[in-house]
Amino acid sequence: MAPVLDLPLNVGQIDDVQELKKGRKTKIPIRFVRDVAERPMLAATPSPLLSSIPVIDLKKLMSGNKEEFHLEILKLSASCEEWGFFQVINHAIEVDLLEKIEKMAMEFFMLPVEEKQKYPMAPGTVQGYGQAFVFSEDQKLDWCNMFALGLVPHSIRNPKLWPTNPPMFSETVETYSKEIRKLCKTLLRFIALSLRLNANVFEEMFRESVQAIRMNYYPTCPRPDLVLGLSPHSDGSALTVLQQGKGNTVGLHILKDGTWVPVQPVKNALVINIGDTIEVLTNGRYKSSEHRAITHKEKDRLSIVTFYAPSYEVEIGPMQEMIDESNPCKYRRYNHGEYSRHYVTNKLEGKKTLEFAKIPPKKS
Numbered sequence: 001m002a003p004v005l006d007l008p009l010n011v012g013q014i015d016d017v018q019e020l021k022k023g024r025k026t027k028i029p030i031r032f033v034r035d036v037a038e039r040p041m042l043a044a045t046p047s048p049l050l051s052s053i054p055v056i057d058l059k060k061l062m063s064g065n066k067e068e069f070h071l072e073i074l075k076l077s078a079s080c081e082e083w084g085f086f087q088v089i090n091h092a093i094e095v096d097l098l099e100k101i102e103k104m105a106m107e108f109f110m111l112p113v114e115e116k117q118k119y120p121m122a123p124g125t126v127q128g129y130g131q132a133f134v135f136s137e138d139q140k141l142d143w144c145n146m147f148a149l150g151l152v153p154h155s156i157r158n159p160k161l162w163p164t165n166p167p168m169f170s171e172t173v174e175t176y177s178k179e180i181r182k183l184c185k186t187l188l189r190f191i192a193l194s195l196r197l198n199a200n201v202f203e204e205m206f207r208e209s210v211q212a213i214r215m216n217y218y219p220t221c222p223r224p225d226l227v228l229g230l231s232p233h234s235d236g237s238a239l240t241v242l243q244q245g246k247g248n249t250v251g252l253h254i255l256k257d258g259t260w261v262p263v264q265p266v267k268n269a270l271v272i273n274i275g276d277t278i279e280v281l282t283n284g285r286y287k288s289s290e291h292r293a294i295t296h297k298e299k300d301r302l303s304i305v306t307f308y309a310p311s312y313e314v315e316i317g318p319m320q321e322m323i324d325e326s327n328p329c330k331y332r333r334y335n336h337g338e339y340s341r342h343y344v345t346n347k348l349e350g351k352k353t354l355e356f357a358k359i360p361p362k363k364s
């Protein structure tokens with residue numbers, strides 16, 4: 001199932017933000033200027049919640065003693081329940097590889113625009129270079145350039161969109177994504193254990209899982225107070241792995257109890273977030289939190305994001321173990337391919353996409 005729209009779309013002109021920057025104009029084109037309610041409040045002093053997303057030490061889960069394991073599993077479950085986010089350290093992915101993918105991504109984004117546009121993201125599709133999730137000419141745009149590729153299964157790949165320049169780009173993406181895939185499988189085992197489920201439950205359910213990569217480049221912006229780097233959204237995946245560029249400034253914000261909390265990058269850590277699919281499977285116990293990215297006046301930012309999801313054929317719905325009288329079934333059953341299609345054919349708008357799966361609460 002190819003998750004794209006069939007209709008011809010009029011998305012209007014989508015300016016490339018890196019090219020706008022080169023024009024050195026200080027006036028932000030109106031399509032990037034957010035309505036007042038959506039604009040980020042850029043606090044002069046850092047929030048006390050800064051950096052407070054939990055940090056999980058994978059080594060303690062993989063080879064810690066009984067007590068370390070137990071404490072880390074409890075921390076994992078609290079992170080997924082309360083934040084839907086955590087950072088993982090000691091994930092066993094070589095730092096050299098993290099640095100290499102970052103270097104490749106930056107080299108790609110620094111290519112002349114004509115070179116990058118050899119891999120265009122067609123309107124209404126999600127792979128290639130451009131801006132995804134734009135469906136009309138009056139939709140606001142993000143201050144971001146994206147490059148996205150479907151990776152696994154091979155049937156979702158579009159070989160024409162795999163760059164030959166930088167020369168090592170595609171090879172590095174392959175190596176990196178294999179390592180990230182292993183990490184996703186490992187994390188899903190511990191997430192299952194943290195729910196007191198069989199460790200293999202997700203692996204067996206997901207069958208040949210889908211994996212995609214998206215590189216987001218946020219150039220500096222003369223008015224970060226007026227724009228968003230990436231619109232608020234939750235991820236449609238089961239799990240997302242987000243690598244923040246080394247030395248990057250804060251840019252990722254998580255919506256927690258009605259407040260946008262900035263995530264302070266931790267050296268060599270990877271940010272993990274629960275996607276809509278795990279929220280549905282756990283009947284809302286583990287949350288896919290709404291998040292966004294903001295821009296900076298003097299510092300650009302890069303993120304490399306992997307989406308890991310079940311095969312399109314898999315039927316998703318709350319697991320029996322997650323439903324009881326005090327937590328009645330909140331989501332309907334659906335096919336993951338249908339959800340993928342729904343996700344990629346709607347604009348990013350908080351957690352609205354997940355309405356697709358919600359059962360309205362019974363009136364008493």
Ligand SMILES: COC(=O)C(/C=C/C1=C(C)CCCC1(C)C)=C/O[C@H]1C=C(C)C(=O)O1
Nearest residue numbers: 126132148149150212236237307309340343
């Ligand atoms: C720009 O793309 C995305 O943000 C995105 C898309 C991922 C995909 C591809 C790039 C190729 C085809 C597969 C897939 C749809 C996964 C986000 O992915 C989220 C949304 C869903 C659903 C998901 O599983 O990950």
Ligand SMILES: O=C(O)CCC(=O)C(=O)O
Nearest residue numbers: 214216251252293303305
């Ligand atoms: O750049 C970021 O920190 C956020 C990226 C993100 O949320 C995404 O690509 O889905």
Ligand SMILES: [Fe+2]
Nearest residue numbers: 233234235291
């Ligand atoms: Fe996201």
